[in-house]
Amino acid sequence: MKSLHGKVALVAGATRGAGRGIAIELGASGATVYVTGRTTRAKRSEYNRPETIEETAELVNRAGGKGIAVQVDHLEPDQVRDLVARIEQEQGRLDILVNDIWGSEYLVQWNVPVWEQSLEGGLRMLRLAVDTHINTSHFALPLLIRSGNGLVVEMTDGTEEYNRQNYRLSLFYDLAKTSAIRMARSLAHELAPHQCTAVAVTPGWMRSEIMLEHFGVKEENWRDAASKEPHFMISETPRFVGRAIAALAxxxxxxxxxxxxxxxxxxxxxxxxxxxxxxxxxxxxxxxEVQDAGKPADVTGYR
Incomplete structure (x- = not known):
């Protein structure tokens, strides 16, 4: 059933990982999905990874939706403004906004005190995690409000309860992921009078392209990573959180x-x-209940 037929979505930061999984599942539900990112087949970002927004758009098409790839650096307000103007011109509406821009996996320094971390890298992480989302919401929300019953999703890592009770092993990372949750709360307050909804959503331990590479496995043999990290058996594909967003929408x-x-x-x-x-x-x-409690890895009853 194409439950999102006629709906228009913008997945900001859809080159890989959760953004790609979300875009595909929105497409599978029948939506037109604009997928943005910095890496195209013609030019890579400083990530220097092979995944491209064109690939994501093609996967959306293959799933049954309509994928439209647009190269955008969401740190550049003019580029975001032009993106939203294009969506308005081509579609006349926006029903779903997913703020998934991140781009900081290679900047995180785990278990390093702030005075020993790269200040330049940490501040860039915050810009990529916060400024990009604000830029996108600033320009996209007026169009979303006009459609009525719009949905905004702030993607993050960790639930509000978990992040409140646990330090996420890096001051900059902790701030970045907590900020997305607070942005969703703030947007919810501002959008409520317009009959629109804002939420924060976290995947679990997600088998992104980078995570699979880290463990030296592919999706086909991902269970082999349990020999290095037994708790990896609780992991999920990016499509799982994609289905969560499609269900909400x-x-x-x-x-x-x-x-x-x-x-x-x-x-x-x-x-x-x-x-x-x-x-x-x-x-x-x-x-x-298992990992942080120091119990042996056992996903029985958890998947």
Whole structure:
């Protein structure tokens, strides 16, 4: 069932990872999806990775939607303004905004005190995680409001409850991911009078392209990574959180979630979707009850 047929989505930061998974699943539900990022087949960002926005758009098309790739650096307000003007001209509406811009995996310094970290790298991380989202919301929300019942998703890492109780092993990373949750709360307040909804959503331990490379595996043999990290068995594909976003976007009562911090595993229990392998990994409950509790890795009852 094409539950999002006729809807227009912007997935900002859809070159790879969660953004790509979200774009594909919105397309699978019938949406027209604008996918943005800095890396194209003609030019790579400083990430110097092979994934491109054109690939993402093609995957959206293959899933049954319409993917439109637009090269945008969301740190540049003029580029974001032009993007939204193009969406308005071509579609006349915007129903779903997913702020997934990140681009900082290679900047994070884990378990390093702030006085020993790269100040330049840390401040750039905050710009990539915060300024980009604000730029995009600033220009896109007037168009989304006009469509009525619009949805804004701030992608992050960790639920509000988990991040409040746990230090995320890097001052800059901690601030970046907590900021996305607070932005969703603020946007929820500002959008409520316009019958629009804003939420923060976190995937679990996601098997992104970079994560798979880190463990030296591919999606086809990802379980082999458990020999290095047994808790990796709770991990999920980027499509799982994509299905979470598609479920939210198709929910006529999505406003019940306004301002809340949600996870892919939590939403799977509510909306009844599964990951590609048919499982429902509940990562954040597992992390609290098993991993952080120092128990042996055992995903029984958690996926």
């Amino acid at each position: 198709a929910d006529p009562k999505v406003s019940r979630w306004n301002g809340q911090s949600l996870s892919s595993g939590q939403l799977a229990q509510v909306y009844g979707f599964h990951d590609l392998d048919g499982s429902r990994p509940d990562c954040w409950r597992y992390i609290v």
